Amino acid sequence: MMARVMAVGVFDLLHAGHLHYLEQAKELGEHLIVVVAHDETVRRRKHEPVTGHDLRRRMVEGLKPVDEAVIGNHPDVSIFEILPLVKPDIIALGYDQDHAEASIKAALRERGFTEIEVTRVEGLYDDLDGTRKIISRIIELSNGDSPNEE
Helix, strand or coil, X not given: CCCEEEEEECCCXXXXXXXXXXXXXXXXXXXXXXXXXXXXXXXXXXXXXXXXXXXXXXXXXXXCCCCEEEECCCCCCCHHHHHHHHCCCEEEECCCCCCCHHHHHHHHHHCCCCCCEEEECXXXXXXXXXXXXHHHHHHHHHCCCCCCCC
C-alpha cells in the first residue's frame, strides 16, 4: 500500500526551511500532499499573508518533493474536515509548528481517524530558515544594517 503523507503550513515566502520540511515529510511515504493555509486562517492566526493562497499553493506544488497541494479550509470550518479529501496515512508536522502531537492524536481518535499517524520532522537550523527571519533580514539590509557594508 502506498503511504500518503500530509504536510501543512502557510508557505508565505518559500525558503530552505520549507523545502527541508517537505523533503523530510516525503521520506515518510510515497505520496506527499501539502495543505496550504487559507488566507483567512493566516490572517487570524499569524499575520497578513504576503502572497495569496492560490499562488502559495502553486509554488508549493512546484517543489520536487510535493506530489499535490491543496488550499486548506476556511478557519470557520474544522481543520479535520479536509482529512476525507486528503486521506493521509501520516501527518507530518514541522519542527516549529505550534501543534501538540498528543492533542492532535487525541482529536483524530475522537473523530474516528484511528489509523492516521502523527509525527514531527526535524528542523533545518540555518540563519534564514523562517519567513520572519527572512523579513527581518530584508528590513535590516534596506536600513543599511548590513555587517558587510563599509
